[in-house]
Amino acid sequence: MDNSQAESPVEPGTLHRLSPVLARLTAPNPGMMTGPGTNTWIIGEMDRVVVDPGPDDMEHLEAVAAAGEGRIRAILITHGHPDHAPGAYRLREITGAAVMGHPGLRGDGGSNDSAVDEPLDDGDRLDGEDFTLHCLHTPGHAAEHLCFLLEPGRVLIAGDMVMEGSTVVISPPDGDMTAYMDSLERLRELEVDAVAPGHGRMLRPPRALFDGVIAHRQQREAMVLSAVAAGDRWIGEIVARIYTHVPAPLQRVAHGTVRAHLEKLHGEGRVVGQDDGPWYAAEESS
Numbered sequence: 001m002d003n004s005q006a007e008s009p010v011e012p013g014t015l016h017r018l019s020p021v022l023a024r025l026t027a028p029n030p031g032m033m034t035g036p037g038t039n040t041w042i043i044g045e046m047d048r049v050v051v052d053p054g055p056d057d058m059e060h061l062e063a064v065a066a067a068g069e070g071r072i073r074a075i076l077i078t079h080g081h082p083d084h085a086p087g088a089y090r091l092r093e094i095t096g097a098a099v100m101g102h103p104g105l106r107g108d109g110g111s112n113d114s115a116v117d118e119p120l121d122d123g124d125r126l127d128g129e130d131f132t133l134h135c136l137h138t139p140g141h142a143a144e145h146l147c148f149l150l151e152p153g154r155v156l157i158a159g160d161m162v163m164e165g166s167t168v169v170i171s172p173p174d175g176d177m178t179a180y181m182d183s184l185e186r187l188r189e190l191e192v193d194a195v196a197p198g199h200g201r202m203l204r205p206p207r208a209l210f211d212g213v214i215a216h217r218q219q220r221e222a223m224v225l226s227a228v229a230a231g232d233r234w235i236g237e238i239v240a241r242i243y244t245h246v247p248a249p250l251q252r253v254a255h256g257t258v259r260a261h262l263e264k265l266h267g268e269g270r271v272v273g274q275d276d277g278p279w280y281a282a283e284e285s286s
Ligand SMILES: [Zn+2]
Pocket: 033, 034, 038, 081, 083, 084, 160, 198, 199
């Protein structure tokens, strides 16, 4: 998808206003898995809400608080991954605003307590003076993953359901390919005008975007299935066969995604096996 005409590249540390009720400040954590960095969204003009404060980076969080101009009343988290959530607690210290997210979101300390002050779940809505956010529970990349549909503008704040220029990692046990595909199908049916991903620029048109991601995953799934049918037994073998042009660090990531595909196929009764292998096509073992 070519967004180059629509928007200049994402620049960490620069507040980028996309509409009267939507601004983006990208955290300075660029990387292989985070693209230019994690997008922090500042929503609303009168009262404000922040989505995904990002990592615990003092300079970034102070910039987010400054952009909030003393009007931040809630801090929302799409999911608990370290590039999205830890900054929420520092931002809470700075602003006094409540941390909100799915009740399944866990704190870093390994405790079983929910890490949110106020739970949000599918169907909940948050009304600001000049905006509304509708919450959607979209498990797959992470079990507790939420997306937020912003009105006005019909913008989907998509967390890590999609990202610009790359595919999203779905790695068990936190990641679940069956749930991810179901969530993509659901997002595909929404009436939205643009998708605001956790990493990279705004993505349009949404329908074509989701169609593309779904088609890519279906293609990968077919490749995993035929690798197993061709005699690959171990995930490492399947990765080596399918992800031929991928550098070594990304092959490790691909390992998780292949496993997620195998677990989905296992759930559908099309392959037999567990963990790293051995895996068999369902016909072979019967
Ligand atoms: Zn992320």
